[in-house]
Amino acid sequence: MKLLIDAGNTRIKWALVDETAATLGAWLASGAVMHADAARLGGDWQAALSALPGRSVHGVLAANVAGAGVRDNLERMLAAVPGLSALTIEWFASVPERAGLRNGYRNPGQLGCDRFAAAIGAHALAPGRPIIVANCGTATTIDAVTADGIFLGGMILPGLGLMATSLARNTAQLPQIAQDAALPAGFADNTDDAILSGCLAAQAGAIERAFTLHGASECIISGGAAPYIAHTLALPHRHIENIVMIGLHATARSA
Ligand SMILES: Nc1ncnc2c1ncn2[C@@H]1O[C@H](COP(=O)(O)OP(=O)(O)OP(=O)(O)O)[C@@H](O)[C@H]1O
Ligand SMILES: CC(C)(CO)[C@@H](O)C(=O)NCCC(=O)O
Ligand SMILES: [K+]
Structure with a gap:
């Protein structure tokens, strides 16, 4: 064990x-x-x-x-x-190659090891398919993995919570969003919902854009904010509670 x-x-x-x-x-x-x-x-x-x-x-x-x-x-x-x-x-560290995945970062060690683990996990769950893996935690990372297991690179955004609170802290009239607020999509008719709708659209929109750019056939979404973002995604996706942990498991299994 x-x-x-x-x-x-x-x-x-x-x-x-x-x-x-x-x-x-x-x-x-x-x-x-x-x-x-x-x-x-x-x-x-x-x-x-x-x-x-x-x-x-x-x-x-x-x-x-x-x-x-x-x-x-x-x-x-x-x-x-x-x-x-x-x-x-x-x-666990970001190295040039591990557990069937090649790290295509210009400087492989600069890649966050959670992203490398998430990519290993994604490729283990969907081998042979071009994947977008979105990990929505404190930061949101959106990474591209090829069908044959090459981590191409990705995008780093503020996470959903960081986005919403930075707006609340840096504007005079915008309130803090309640943690348990129902999450709206589309054009909101009040400030709180408009902030949330905007941040959700930014997160989901970036994932959808990455999916198209990569020509992906699989989208994996994970992390603490994934339950909120996933239901606004206009593409087929798999919600995995913790894709980093899946990647660590795949790594331990391959050792
Ligand atoms: N009720 C909520 N409403 C809106 N966003 C939330 C809520 N709960 C969590 N989040 C957001 O989810 C994200 C991270 O939550 P959580 O701490 O569970 O994730 P995590 O994947 O463990 O993060 P990390 O791996 O970076 O530690 C943050 O952006 C946070 O603000
Ligand atoms: C982007 C985070 C914060 C996401 O957890 C982490 O993967 C990290 O610190 N990465 C280092 C920078 C990079 O991945 O390019
Ligand atoms: K995370």
Whole structure:
């Protein structure tokens, strides 16, 4: 069994998986915490391990785009959990080639490792098809993968939440959007809805534009904001809860 970790800019997500299992994403346990609650992780892992008696973790694979402080903190927490303390984390990195995917970034190491993992996951889910993979988290990334597994490159946008709040903070008359607001599409007749409609159109429009540009036949949408953006997309798509984690699973399986 392996512990997979996806540390994004807003949340840390994790999953325990049997890397020999045939089905990608068949987690034995999983969870997510905001960075402010990261201290909970040790206890969460310990509880998950207790619920899986007779099984042991023999590897940790982690993708981190949240910086060195988060990396050090994860290493410290792991060292304090019985059953995990003897393990060293393998830090997943953007390299020129891994798990059947070629990294076409001009400087392969500059590519966010979450994007490389997401591309590996997308190609593993839809091999032989040109794919657009949109990961809608703190930032939204929209990346192109060829049918034969080349990461061509992509687009980076502010995420849905960042877009909406930057507008709210930088204009005198625009209010903050309620977290639980119903999400409108099209031409809104009030300010709150007009902001949301505009930000949703920007996100969905960029994904649709990338899909056409790439001549894609598969669109995968993932991340915390995906449930909001997906239903405004005017193209066939697959909603995958965490495509980064799927990519880490595919990588662990290929090792
Ligand atoms: N209720 C909501 N209404 C609008 N946007 C939301 C809502 N909940 C989450 N979001 C947006 O979803 C995005 C990220 O949410 P979340 O933290 O769940 O994603 P994530 O994929 O874990 O991000 P990361 O991997 O960058 O940490 C942000 O843009 C956030 O503002
Ligand atoms: C774009 C984000 C923030 C998305 O999480 C991350 O992938 C990142 O920090 N990337 C580095 C820059 C790049 O991918 O070109
Ligand atoms: K993300």
